[in-house]
Amino acid sequence: MEKVTSNIRHLRKSAGFTQAQLAEKLDIKRSLVGAYEEGRAEPKLSTLVNVAKLFDVSLDELITADLSNPLYKPTANASGGGKLRVLAITVDQDERENIELVPHKASAGYLNGYADPEFIEELPRFKLPTLGTGGTYRAFEISGDSMLPIASGTVIVGRFVDDWSSVKDGTPCIVVSEKEGVVFKRVYNKLKEASSLRLHSDNPVYSPYEVHMEDVLEIWEAKSYISSTFPIADLSLDKLSSIVLDLQKEMQKLKKA
Secondary structure, three states, rough: HHHHHHHHHHHHHHHHHOOOOOOHHHHHOOOOOOOHHHHOOOEEEEEEHHHHHOOOOHHHHHHOOOOOOOOOOOOOOOOOOOOOOOOOOOEOOOOOEEEEEEEEHHHHHHHOOOHHHHHHOOOOOEOOOOHHHOOOOEEEEEEEEEOOOOOOOOEEEEOOOHHHHHHOEEEEEEEEEOEEEEEEEEEEEEEHOOOOOEEEOOOOOOEEEEEEEHHEEEEEEEEEEEEEOOOOOOOOOOHHHHHHHHHHHHHHHHHHO
């Protein structure tokens, strides 16, 4: 945590804050700020997130970069149009990360609160031991039939993707964007040639579309899902599409009646 120590001190002095002022902004004791800057104590993960947000740096840079180096330039994320991302998380009493659940009804609020520790703190959270300890995970309740046979109401558990250029074509992901909101799609990487992501549904009724990288806020690679609906055996995607089309036709007839 040597770089964290020097970075907190550097950021505080650059902003013209006293230790007492920084402590007030972080809602911690002044003595803790002194302990962090002198390397006598290590900040909790939640405190690091708040420091990163306060000084508009990424959590990764706060921990690994030498921000006091005059030659250092912040690294724009590989696909974020130069924007730095701060990932707000919650941890349990043993400082282990939780999996926060974003219910469908909270999806709209998530667009504004995804980087707000207070908003994230209010979300339901749980553990899935089978996921292991590598990476940061978040769960999203999806809506609609665009990714059949994964049904509406399914909870998708995704691992945070820091380097968007690393996403391989066809990878199922939760994509959070300013224009489209929270969607579950297969991602095709067009960042190099078009600075965009092409999003595909598994249900062929829905046409693919592109999202420009400047609109993208977060990407979570799908790693698991939780559902109370079991997939129907021996039901092909064509049959599923046919069922959906029939239902849509019936709905149109009912509306005209």
